[in-house]
Amino acid sequence: MYNFNYYRPLSLEEAAQVLSAASDGKLMSGGMTLIPTLKQRLANPSDLVDLSEIADLSGIEAKGDTVVIGATTTHAEVADSEVVKSQIPALAALAESIGDPQVRNRGTIGGSIANNDPAADYPAGLLGLGATIKTDRRQIPADDFFTGMFETALEEGEIVTAVSVPIPKKAAYAKFPNPASRYAIVGVMVAQGPAGTRVAVTGAGPGVFRVAKMETALEKNFSANAIEGISVPAKGLNADMHASADYRAHLVGVMARRAVTAAG
Numbered sequence: 192m193y194n195f196n197y198y199r200p201l202s203l204e205e206a207a208q209v210l211s212a213a214s215d216g217k218l219m220s221g222g223m224t225l226i227p228t229l230k231q232r233l234a235n236p237s238d239l240v241d242l243s244e245i246a247d248l249s250g251i252e253a254k255g256d257t258v259v260i261g262a263t264t265t266h267a268e269v270a271d272s273e274v275v276k277s278q279i280p281a282l283a284a285l286a287e288s289i290g291d292p293q294v295r296n297r298g299t300i301g302g303s304i305a306n307n308d309p310a311a312d313y314p315a316g317l318l319g320l321g322a323t324i325k326t327d328r329r330q331i332p333a334d335d336f337f338t339g340m341f342e343t344a345l346e347e348g349e350i351v352t353a354v355s356v357p358i359p360k361k362a363a364y365a366k367f368p369n370p371a372s373r374y375a376i377v378g379v380m381v382a383q384g385p386a387g388t389r390v391a392v393t394g395a396g397p398g399v400f401r402v403a404k405m406e407t408a409l410e411k412n413f414s415a416n417a418i419e420g421i422s423v424p425a426k427g428l429n430a431d432m433h434a435s436a437d438y439r440a441h442l443v444g445v446m447a448r449r450a451v452t453a454a455g
């Protein structure tokens with residue numbers, strides 16, 4: 192690890208101020224991705240701004256037709272939340288499927304989406320549910336937020352403060368997990384509700400993506416049979432020691448049908 196200055200601000204304003212004053216500052220939420228990166232000397236920030244003591248950034252609240260989740264809310268808190276379990280059970284189940292208890296108790300929804308790992312679960316969850324990402328500067332629809340592998344629409348120094356998730360009529364998340372890390376080899380969120388009928392896929396490609404053909408078919412007939420013959424092309428999908436591109440393409444269909452069946 193290289194040396195850095197460490198700050199633990201108590202307000203969002205203070206965090207933004209410290210970050211903008213730093214020559215090469217970095218935000219930290221649960222540190223689940225950032226700390227290993229620092230330990231391996233893959234990053235060399237001048238200042239670390241730890242968001243974990245900012246009370247306003249944590250918590251879960253039902254607000255009208257949405258559930259609002261603060262950026263530093265952990266995966267375990269989402270999985271255990273009565274609000275999420277009753278309003279968006281698919282999202283609680285997604286959070287429960289992340290990593291192991293240690294990861295779920297430190298990792299946060301804000302850190303996960305800011306990092307935008309191509310195999311992470313929340314990007315598919317939020318894109319599939321048609322969520323909006325709130326920052327200290329603006330609101331960004333999930334459709335515009337996830338821009339590529341480990342890339343997002345966040346600008347330099349912009350802080351994710353919360354996500355606002357419309358409550359769907361039906362939704363389910365199906366994942367084929369890597370047996371070691373539990374990251375998604377392929378994960379599919381299917382939802383129908385105020386944001387329309389949506390099918391969002393993680394793990395398969397360099398970034399999270401929607402499957403328009405499946406969405407159109409499900410719009411007419413929300414059943415696994417309706418998407419039986421629809422496949423995604425393997426070209427451009429990820430291929431590694433865990434799964435070939437062809438296998439991932441096949442899994443997209445299988446996981447989508449499982450999610451539709453589970454969503455009922």
Ligand SMILES: Cc1cc2nc3c(=O)[nH]c(=O)nc-3n(C[C@H](O)[C@H](O)[C@H](O)COP(=O)(O)OP(=O)(O)OC[C@H]3O[C@@H](n4cnc5c(N)ncnc54)[C@H](O)[C@@H]3O)c2cc1C
Nearest residue numbers: 220221222223224225290298299302305311312351373374
């Ligand atoms: C062993 C292991 C298994 C895992 N398995 C899974 C899995 O099955 N599924 C899955 O989805 N994920 C998995 N993860 C990822 C994990 O769940 C965390 O979400 C992820 O590591 C991010 O961690 P964090 O929230 O602590 O963010 P940090 O590590 O603190 O930060 C990550 C990045 O986001 C930035 N950042 C953090 N907060 C903000 C913010 N509010 N605004 C702007 N930028 C911000 C940081 O600067 C940093 O670049 C796994 C991780 C580990 C170590």
